[in-house]
Amino acid sequence: MTSSRRRPYAEQRPRDLGGGVWSVPVPIPGNPLGYTLVYAVESPRGPVLVDAGWNHPDAWAALRDGLEAVGVGVAEVRGVVVTHFHPDHAGLAGQVREVSGGWIAMHEADAALVRLMRGLSDGEHRGFQAEMLRRAGAGPAEVDVASDERPPPPAQPDRELADGDLVDLPGRKLRAVHTPGHTPGHICLHLEDADRLFTGDHILPDITPHVGIYPYDRGDVDPLGDFLHSLDRVGELGPLDALPAHEWVFPDARARAAAIRRHHEDRLDRLAALLAEHRRPLTIWEVASLMSWNRPWADLAPALRGMAAGEAAAHLRALEVRGRIRRVGGFDAVRFEAIES
Numbered sequence: 001m002t003s004s005r006r007r008p009y010a011e012q013r014p015r016d017l018g019g020g021v022w023s024v025p026v027p028i029p030g031n032p033l034g035y036t037l038v039y040a041v042e043s044p045r046g047p048v049l050v051d052a053g054w055n056h057p058d059a060w061a062a063l064r065d066g067l068e069a070v071g072v073g074v075a076e077v078r079g080v081v082v083t084h085f086h087p088d089h090a091g092l093a094g095q096v097r098e099v100s101g102g103w104i105a106m107h108e109a110d111a112a113l114v115r116l117m118r119g120l121s122d123g124e125h126r127g128f129q130a131e132m133l134r135r136a137g138a139g140p141a142e143v144d145v146a147s148d149e150r151p152p153p154p155a156q157p158d159r160e161l162a163d164g165d166l167v168d169l170p171g172r173k174l175r176a177v178h179t180p181g182h183t184p185g186h187i188c189l190h191l192e193d194a195d196r197l198f199t200g201d202h203i204l205p206d207i208t209p210h211v212g213i214y215p216y217d218r219g220d221v222d223p224l225g226d227f228l229h230s231l232d233r234v235g236e237l238g239p240l241d242a243l244p245a246h247e248w249v250f251p252d253a254r255a256r257a258a259a260i261r262r263h264h265e266d267r268l269d270r271l272a273a274l275l276a277e278h279r280r281p282l283t284i285w286e287v288a289s290l291m292s293w294n295r296p297w298a299d300l301a302p303a304l305r306g307m308a309a310g311e312a313a314a315h316l317r318a319l320e321v322r323g324r325i326r327r328v329g330g331f332d333a334v335r336f337e338a339i340e341s
């Protein structure tokens, strides 16, 4: 997920994008992504925010001051529509709601995950992580990382959105487009009166978003298959201007969606070939260590290895759904092998 074209947070400024839309960069302290772009969309009854940023005092100050700079007081905010539950998007939504008395809206599938997360104790969360890593074939040192701290779960939304719903933005048309993959309830938001698409993390101009399966060995979902389908759905909306949650604003969401799809199709082909080369079934962890990442596997920090394993698992599951590989039981950890054709 690193990029030579990355732009540091220090170079970012709040921007008037025209048509009653502003972007405000909100830092993600200690994260190479740098910042979340929070958007404010004007309406006669108060602005609505798309995403809110990471829950940290510096991020809060940047959001408040950045909105102020474009003429929006946090107290006037009518509501926050969150593209997905991740902490760099939903983290500050609760604080905005406290100050403004506005609503928080999220897709129903991510709202259900927030409910689940808020119900888990830290101990239960750690146990879940450790068991997931063991079943994927991680070593004891890697399982230990499961004791890492987690960010506080986001605020529970007041409103739940389904595909096609209009967001409460008086005088304008902002429609939720369900784009599962990066999370089960990820939405893009189509500002239909301006041919613009808020793409959240679904489509970014330079990097590809993380798509993983958790727990890694689940066989009842296909997030990468969902993600590829969601890319096609965005393509069907036409060549809209894209307003992503990271990196920078760019033209033609449809062209970028097609490029990201090709990237994953290539990756699936390479992975199928890799399994065919090996004469024995491989664990998810072994597969992850053999795939190419932006750094050598040996140099990946344990938390990044965990994310890489999630991505490997999502690609394995997509190949399984397509009938190109199968999973093999009877081992300590789940394994996959190629199906001879």
Ligand SMILES: [Zn+2]
Pocket (backbone or CB within 6 Å): 084, 086, 182, 201
């Ligand atoms: Zn995300």
Ligand SMILES: [Zn+2]
Pocket (backbone or CB within 6 Å): 086, 088, 089, 201, 245, 246
């Ligand atoms: Zn993000």
